[in-house]
Amino acid sequence: xxxxxxxxxxxxxxxxxxxxxxxxxxxxxxxxxxxxxxxxxxxxxxxxxxxxxxxxxxxxxxxxxxxxxxxxxxxxxxxxxxxxxxxxxxxxxxxxxxxxxxxxxxxxxxxxxxxxxxxxxxxxxxxxxxxxxxxxxxxxxxxxxxxxxxxxxxxxxxxxxxxxxxxxxxxxxxxxxxxxxxxxxxxxxxxxxxxxxxxxxxxxxxxxxxxxxxxxxxxxxxxxxxxxxxxxxxxxxxxxxxxxxxxxxxxxxxxxxxxxxxxxxxxxxxxxxxxxxxxxxxxxxxxxxxxxxxxxxxxxxxxxxxxxxxxxxxxxxxxxxxxxxxxxxxxxxxxxxxxxxxxxxxxxxxxxxxxxxxxxxxxxxxxxxxxxxxxxxxxxxxxxxxxxxxxxxxxxxxxxxxxx
Amino acid sequence: xxxxxxxxxxxxxxxxxxxxxxxxxxxxxxxxxxxxxxxxxxxxxxxxxxxxxxxxxxxxxxxxxxxxxxxxxxxxxxxxxxxxxxxxxxxxxxxxxxxxxxxxxxxxxxxxxxxxxxxxxxxxxxxxxxxxxxxxxxxxxxxxxxxxxxxxxxxxxxxxxxxxxxxxxxxxxxxxxxxxxxxxxxxxxxxxxxxxxxxxxxxxxxxxxxxxxxxxxxxxxxxxxxxxxxxxxxxxxxxxxxxxxxxxxxxxxxxxxxxxxxxxxxxxxxxxxxxxxxxxxxxxxxxxxxxxxxxxxxxxxxxxxxxxxxxxxxxxxxxxxxxxxxxxxxxxxxxxxxxxxxxxxxxxxxxxxxxxxxxxxxxxxxxxxxxxxxxxxxxxxxxxxxxxxxxxxxxxxxxxxxxxx
Numbered sequence: 001x002x003x004x005x006x007x008x009x010x011x012x013x014x015x016x017x018x019x020x021x022x023x024x025x026x027x028x029x030x031x032x033x034x035x036x037x038x039x040x041x042x043x044x045x046x047x048x049x050x051x052x053x054x055x056x057x058x059x060x061x062x063x064x065x066x067x068x069x070x071x072x073x074x075x076x077x078x079x080x081x082x083x084x085x086x087x088x089x090x091x092x093x094x095x096x097x098x099x100x101x102x103x104x105x106x107x108x109x110x111x112x113x114x115x116x117x118x119x120x121x122x123x124x125x126x127x128x129x130x131x132x133x134x135x136x137x138x139x140x141x142x143x144x145x146x147x148x149x150x151x152x153x154x155x156x157x158x159x160x161x162x163x164x165x166x167x168x169x170x171x172x173x174x175x176x177x178x179x180x181x182x183x184x185x186x187x188x189x190x191x192x193x194x195x196x197x198x199x200x201x202x203x204x205x206x207x208x209x210x211x212x213x214x215x216x217x218x219x220x221x222x223x224x225x226x227x228x229x230x231x232x233x234x235x236x237x238x239x240x241x242x243x244x245x246x247x248x249x250x251x252x253x254x255x256x257x258x259x260x261x262x263x264x265x266x267x268x269x270x271x272x273x274x275x276x277x278x279x280x281x282x283x284x285x286x287x288x289x290x291x292x293x294x295x296x297x298x299x300x301x302x303x304x305x306x307x308x309x310x311x312x313x314x315x316x317x318x319x320x321x322x323x324x325x326x327x328x329x330x331x332x333x334x335x336x337x338x339x340x341x342x343x344x345x346x347x348x349x350x351x352x353x354x355x356x357x358x359x360x361x362x363x364x365x366x367x368x369x370x371x372x373x374x375x376x377x378x379x380x381x382x383x384x385x386x387x388x389x390x391x392x393x394x395x396x397x398x399x400x401x402x403x404x
Numbered sequence: 405x406x407x408x409x410x411x412x413x414x415x416x417x418x419x420x421x422x423x424x425x426x427x428x429x430x431x432x433x434x435x436x437x438x439x440x441x442x443x444x445x446x447x448x449x450x451x452x453x454x455x456x457x458x459x460x461x462x463x464x465x466x467x468x469x470x471x472x473x474x475x476x477x478x479x480x481x482x483x484x485x486x487x488x489x490x491x492x493x494x495x496x497x498x499x500x501x502x503x504x505x506x507x508x509x510x511x512x513x514x515x516x517x518x519x520x521x522x523x524x525x526x527x528x529x530x531x532x533x534x535x536x537x538x539x540x541x542x543x544x545x546x547x548x549x550x551x552x553x554x555x556x557x558x559x560x561x562x563x564x565x566x567x568x569x570x571x572x573x574x575x576x577x578x579x580x581x582x583x584x585x586x587x588x589x590x591x592x593x594x595x596x597x598x599x600x601x602x603x604x605x606x607x608x609x610x611x612x613x614x615x616x617x618x619x620x621x622x623x624x625x626x627x628x629x630x631x632x633x634x635x636x637x638x639x640x641x642x643x644x645x646x647x648x649x650x651x652x653x654x655x656x657x658x659x660x661x662x663x664x665x666x667x668x669x670x671x672x673x674x675x676x677x678x679x680x681x682x683x684x685x686x687x688x689x690x691x692x693x694x695x696x697x698x699x700x701x702x703x704x705x706x707x708x709x710x711x712x713x714x715x716x717x718x719x720x721x722x723x724x725x726x727x728x729x730x731x732x733x734x735x736x737x738x739x740x741x742x743x744x745x746x747x748x749x750x751x752x753x754x755x756x757x758x759x760x761x762x763x764x765x766x767x768x769x770x771x772x773x774x775x776x777x778x779x780x781x782x783x784x785x786x787x788x789x790x791x792x793x794x795x796x797x798x799x800x801x802x803x804x805x806x807x808x809x
Contacts, residue, residue, distance in 0.1 A: 002590070002594070005586040005587065005589055005590035006586065006589065006590075008593075017658075026582055030582075030586045045658055045659070050614075050618075051614060051617050051618045051621040051622045051624070052621065052622075053621055055622060063614060063617030063618070063620060063621040064613075064614050064617060066617075067614075067616075067617055114768075132740050133740070133744050133766075135743075135744060136740045136743040136744045137739060137740060137743055138720070138739070138740040139740075141720045141727075142720065142723055142724070142725045143656070143725045143727050144656040144658065144725050145656075146643065146654055146656045147654045147656055147725055147726075147727040149654075150645065150652075150653075150654035150727050150728065150729040150730065151654075151727050151728065151729075151730050151735070151738065152730070152735065153730050153731060153732050153734070153735040154567075154568075154569070154571075155645060155654065155729055156652070156729050156730060156731045156734075157568050157569065158557075158565070158566075158567055158568060159565070160558070160559070160562065160565065163559075164645065164647065164652070165645050165652055165729050166557075166558075166565070166645065167643075167644060167645055167654065168557065168567055169556050169557055169613070169628070169629050170553065170556060170557075170611060170612050170613035170614075170615070171613060172553075172567070172571070172575075172611050175610070175611040176574075176575070176578065176611070179575070179578035179579065179582065180578060180764050180765055181765070182582050183425055183578060183581045183582055183585065183764075183765075184765045184767060186582060186585035186586060186588075186589060187405060187429045187585060187767070187770070188767060188769075188770070189589055190405060190585065190588055190589055190592070191405070191769065191770050193589065193592045197769055198769075199767055199768045199769035199770065200767075200768040201765055201766070201767055201768075202765065202766040202767075202768070203764070203765035203766070204740075204744065204746075204765075204766075206738075206740065206741065207741065207744070207746050207762075207763065207764060207765070208764035208765060210735060210741065210746070210761055211761045211762075211764045212569075212571065212574040213569060213732075213735070213761075214417075214462070214463055214466045214467065214569070214570075214761065215448075215449070215450055215462060215463050215466075215569050215570070216569060216732045217466075217732055217735060217736070217760075217761055218450055218462025218463065218465070218466055218758075218760070219449075219450035219462060219732065220732035220733060220735075220736055221462070221736070221758050221759045221760075222450055222451070222452045222453075222462055222758065223450065223452065223453065223454070225732075226731040226732040226733045226734075227731075227732060228731070229568075230568065231565070231566070232545065232563070232565065232566045234545070235448065235449065236448065237543070240543075240545060241545075241563070242545075242549065242554065242563045242564045242565075243563075244563065251549070251554075251555070251563060251564050252549070253545045253546045253548070253549035253550075253554060253564075254546075255543040255544075255545050255546055257543065310540075314540045314541065317541055318541065319540075319541040319542050319543050319546045320546065321540070321542055321546040321547065321549045321550040322549060322550070323549040323554040323555040323564045324549065324550060324551075324552045324555060325552070325555045325556075325615075325625045325626075326552065326555075326556075326612075326615040326616060326618055326619040326624070326625045326626050327619050327625050328552075329551075329552040329609055329612070329615065329616060329619075330616060330619045330620065333535075333536050333537075334531055334532075334535045334536055334537040334550075334605065335605070335606065335609060337534070337535040337536060338532055338534060338535045338603065338606070340603070340606050340609065341616075349621070352617075352620045352621060353616065353620040354616060354617065354620065355606070355609055355610045355612075355616060358579050358602075358606050358607050358610040359579050359580070359582060359583035359586075359600055359601070359602055360532065360533075360583075360600070360601035360602075360603075361583055361586065361587055361598055361599070361600050361601075362513070362598045362599040362600075362601070363587075363590070363594075363596060363598035364586070364587070364590050364598065366586075
């Protein structure tokens with residue numbers, strides 16, 4: 001059995017920050033060999049963002065970086081030199097995929113835009129995860145994940161009913177761009193296996209995220225209405241909210257979608273008198289009176305821990321889950337039992353737990369291929385073993401500071 | 405993906421968006437719905453003029469355009485037999501039903517592999533195919549809670565906040581598509597299918613940014629926070645949504661040169677020349693007890709004097725990541741989306757001609773394609789059951805009468 005679906009694929013990875021690295025993370029977990037090109041002049045932004053091991057900053061110490069780049073290889077090349085660009089072109093000749101997440105002017109500056117790369121590697125699959133796409137009047141504008149959520153309309157819809165629009169704290173547009181990029185690369189790989197042809201993938205992060213705002217966009221198209229923030233409300237479900245539980249900042253999410261679930265919910269609570277109130281007798285009346293209903297539900301949840309509520313309600317088939325914090329996620333029995341959380345040993349920071357592969361394939365499960373690379377850790381493997389350069393040649397390049 | 409056949413047995417967003425991605429890449433998708441009721445999204449909306457109509461749900465129309473639609477009552481023996489016949493003839497099955505339900509119906513992967521060893525079966529469930537929560541029920545809000553996203557979303561002083569409009573489903577769909585396509589690529593070499601097990605909780609726990617790392621590296625529980633600033637809630641560089649004269653902008657400054665340009669954009673206010681605001685990155689190395697000067701209030705005040713366009717274009721001319729915060733109207737009229745032809749128009753026999761979001765990415769050799777509107781309930785029964793599975797027309801009538809199709 002081959003553990004990895006993509007063990008024959010090599011990716012040359014120019015990406016940085018999060019969107020691009022997440023794309024190649026998905027592919028390295030499936031077994032692709034990912035070679036990340038780095039420079040110490042301008043290290044990946046994630047290398048200097050917290051959390052740091054022992055709270056001590058350092059290029060190899062960031063939890064952010066070490067999670068996003070696990071299993072990848074790192075080479076440090078000065079691409080402002082002609083010799084550096086030449087090395088990169090030699091790696092391109094033995095690669096299947098190129099990934100980058102810059103505005104279109106950046107790769108062009110190095111003479112490494114798709115049209116140029118295709119000349120030296122005709123069947124290359126080249127994925128560009130730019131903010132606005134490769135064409136159009138804003139193509140050279142810059143934006144990060146939070147900006148994408150803002151332009152797509154989702155940030156404007158996220159927030160309390162009475163409050164301003166909000167950034168999504170974990171900037172989910174970034175990994176979402178990575179996910180879309182990986183879908184496109186895999187489709188292109190499939191096409192290449194059938195036809196032998198490579199192609200360019202022009203992914204606009206604004207566009208991929210706008211695809212996830214389906215209902216509000218369709219509502220505007222159908223009814224000319226631009227929806228606003230609605231807190232935790234659902235269009236038809238009620239109760240549908242986070243309810244405070246016993247303990248410090250403990251919450252449970254409860255959602256009830258039908259009369260049947262409502263009756264089972266009331267049974268689990270021991271059928272309090274308010275449960276039979278006409279105001280809550282059907283789905284529409286519950287939805288209309290949800291503010292009042294929320295208070296009654298919370299008056300019950302506040303006496304229990306989120307776990308107790310989850311167990312009591314799940315037993316009768318009602319959807320209730322605690323809002324797990326970082327510590328609870330870390331120890332979560334479901335995630336642990338499925339082997340989702342994986343401990344990875346890193347030469348500089350030691351053993352740390354990180355999320356594993358987010359899809360379980362029965363025959364080719366993939367996995368974390370190793371820790372994140374130290375900056376430039378794999379120069380000798382890539383230039384020596386892959387490109388066949390002699391130790392003397394490599395030493396010379398090091399001397400000239402083309403690689404370091 | 406021309407020539408690839410997909411069977412979809414799924415409701416709402418996760419399964420349908422996964423197969424929509426495959427469909428727009430050229431795969432043929434046959435969508436299985438229960439007779440009469442159909443996909444649950446048909447009853448969710450939005451609807452034109454807010455009048456519910458199972459053929460006019462904006463969510464259904466959007467997620468199911470380009471697919472063929474059949475009805476099949478999988479609670480009947482004949483229905484199940486038909487389902488298995490279809491599963492035999494396809495490359496990929498995408499479903500999002502509870503594991504126990506699939507097992508009870510004999511539609512679990514071990515059973516289906518017996519009849520089609522090349523089948524790639526992708527199952528999307530809230531918690532995956534095993535583990536103590538396997539049979540738990542969870543809607544979008546519950547799974548955002550269970551995946552750890554809700555706890556960190558919103559104001560620390562208030563309740564957690566939902567990331568709205570079905571985002572857990574979309575995340576699961578993307579992960580499912582990656583699992584499915586990886587399996588398809590591997591099948592090219594091995595000739596074997598496999599089971600792809602997607603837990604939505606895991607999909608959400610994968611995009612928490614640094615929530616797990618903060619605990620793993622520092623034993624620290626990342627709090628709920630309305631800004632993207634440093635953990636203390638202090639603005640080191642502007643990374644937030646700011647109110648301005650005529651709306652909101654999103655500013656996300658990560659690098660020193662962006663900060664310098666931003667200071668220039670807002671007219672070099674006096675406080676900005678203070679060296680403590682210069683290389684703010686040094687603040688990450690601050691020692692315990694050292695005071696961190698908060699830029700938040702100063703920046704909020706200044707930005708109110710500008711319009712969205714002044715900040716957006718003025719900022720972008722200086723290469724600062726500043727963008728508008730669009731509402732749906734702003735999205736539909738966003739010049740860049742228009743110029744790139746992002747939105748597409750589709751004619752639907754019941755809902756008429758409408759504008760839809762288009763391609764999430766553009767492939768140069770195998771462009772995103774959209775050939776037909778979402779199917780009416782059971783629209784392709786005849787084509788699939790009589791033309792492909794070779795059931796005589798009279799059988800179809802009988803099956804319809806028996807509530808099987």
